[in-house]
Amino acid sequence: MSSEHSAHLPVSHPPVAKPKIGVLLANLGTPDNYDYWSMRRYLNEFLSDRRVIDYSPWLWQPLLQLVILSTRPSKSGAAYKSIWNEADGESPLMTITKAQTKAVKAEMEKRYGGEVEVDFCMRYGNPSTKSKVAAMTANGCRKILFFPLYPQYAGATTATANDQFFRALMDEKFQPSSRTVPAYFDRPTYIEALAQSVERAYGAMETRPDILVCSYHGVPKRYLMEGDPYHCQCQKTTRLLKERLGWSDTDIVTTFQSKFGPEEWLQPYTVEEVARLAEAGKKNIAVIAPAFSADCIETLEEINEEIKESFEHAGGEHFTYIPCLNDDPAHVEALVEVIEENLKGWT
Numbered sequence: 001m002s003s004e005h006s007a008h009l010p011v012s013h014p015p016v017a018k019p020k021i022g023v024l025l026a027n028l029g030t031p032d033n034y035d036y037w038s039m040r041r042y043l044n045e046f047l048s049d050r051r052v053i054d055y056s057p058w059l060w061q062p063l064l065q066l067v068i069l070s071t072r073p074s075k076s077g078a079a080y081k082s083i084w085n086e087a088d089g090e091s092p093l094m095t096i097t098k099a100q101t102k103a104v105k106a107e108m109e110k111r112y113g114g115e116v117e118v119d120f121c122m123r124y125g126n127p128s129t130k131s132k133v134a135a136m137t138a139n140g141c142r143k144i145l146f147f148p149l150y151p152q153y154a155g156a157t158t159a160t161a162n163d164q165f166f167r168a169l170m171d172e173k174f175q176p177s178s179r180t181v182p183a184y185f186d187r188p189t190y191i192e193a194l195a196q197s198v199e200r201a202y203g204a205m206e207t208r209p210d211i212l213v214c215s216y217h218g219v220p221k222r223y224l225m226e227g228d229p230y231h232c233q234c235q236k237t238t239r240l241l242k243e244r245l246g247w248s249d250t251d252i253v254t255t256f257q258s259k260f261g262p263e264e265w266l267q268p269y270t271v272e273e274v275a276r277l278a279e280a281g282k283k284n285i286a287v288i289a290p291a292f293s294a295d296c297i298e299t300l301e302e303i304n305e306e307i308k309e310s311f312e313h314a315g316g317e318h319f320t321y322i323p324c325l326n327d328d329p330a331h332v333e334a335l336v337e338v339i340e341e342n343l344k345g346w347t
């Protein structure tokens with residue numbers, strides 16, 4: 001009788017890890033480097049995502065592969081080069097996401113010891129969502145809380161991050177239970193962290209800015225018409241920030257940046273609005289980017305270089321960029337509060 005037919009032998013068994021809970025933070029993703037091929041790989045994955053660009057692939061892919069990916073990798077690569085963290089060989093988005101994860105992890109360890117594991121992944125590029133879901137599952141995470149780090153929901157960010165998480169779960173033999181964290185733009189702790197960052201920046205200035213521009217990443221206007229709540233959540237973020245600061249309507253304005261392609265995007269466009277403000281005599285402005293949980297190419301290069309230039313070209317004199325919340329302790333506290341709220345019943 002062969003050993004596999006012996007009813008008396010114990011079944012050989014892989015080691016069983018102690019059950020834990022995983023908290024997987026997710027951000028957009030960033031190129032591995034700023035050379036042409038690294039940029040092309042990243043942009044190809046990003047711009048082929050139909051949650052980001054929803055045109056028929058029959059029309060979009062030839063245009064993307066033959067036209068856009070022949071020029072944009074070099075142009076965007078030069079922009080990344082100007083902000084690259086050369087010391088660590090990575091983009092600022094990567095450096096800051098690591099710092100945020102470290103801070104959230106330390107806080108969760110204080111509260112839950114080894115019961116909760118914290119890590120991060122990216123929607124595009126590395127470390128991939130798939131690799132981190134596989135690692136957490138292998139480490140014994142029987143429950144995973146997936147947290148896309150976007151305060152406001154957009155199909156192009158939150159939903160596609162979740163889609164990728166669900167795809168990763170499809171590959172797991174012993175699939176963990178899972179939850180996804182919803183948008184958190186209206187949580188008082190997040191608004192408080194934003195308000196404190198504004199107060200800190202204003203407190204350090206000699207003259208108070210004439211207006212605070214809240215610049216959110218744009219999306220095509222059509223997405224709003226088709227039911228995406230992003231626009232409303234951005235407007236509400238500005239209103240809550242204004243109320244917390246005790247300001248009036250004329251102290252703060254909502255704008256949208258990073259328009260891509262010929263379609264109309266959410267308006268007003270930041271690059272045009274700052275020029276209009278300068279022309280209207282508002283020569284001293286501050287800009288904050290509440291849709292980004294971490295500084296990245298869109299803030300460090302687009303806002304602090306291109307948009308600043310547009311303001312100065314139109315006669316503006318003082319332009320202050322207020323950094324994202326990054327690993328600010330008030331931000332970490334807000335993120336941990338959101339995590340704890342969504343872990344209820346699990347811990």
Ligand SMILES: C=CC1=C(C)c2cc3[nH]c(cc4nc(cc5[nH]c(cc1n2)c(C)c5CCC(=O)O)C(CCC(=O)O)=C4C)c(C)c3C=C
Nearest residue numbers: 028029030031052076093154156157217219260296297298
């Ligand atoms: C072309 C369509 C795009 C949509 C729609 C879009 C929505 C969107 N994006 C963010 C956050 C980020 N975007 C970032 C970079 C970036 N975004 C697009 C295009 C769209 N984004 C491109 C092509 C790029 C790459 C840079 C470039 O070539 O211009 C980043 C920064 C990544 C980094 O490495 O620093 C972030 C973050 C949001 C929040 C959003 C909609 C709500």
Ligand SMILES: [Fe+2]
Nearest residue numbers: 028217258298
């Ligand atoms: Fe973007």
Ligand SMILES: [Fe+2]
Nearest residue numbers: 231232233235
């Ligand atoms: Fe709206």
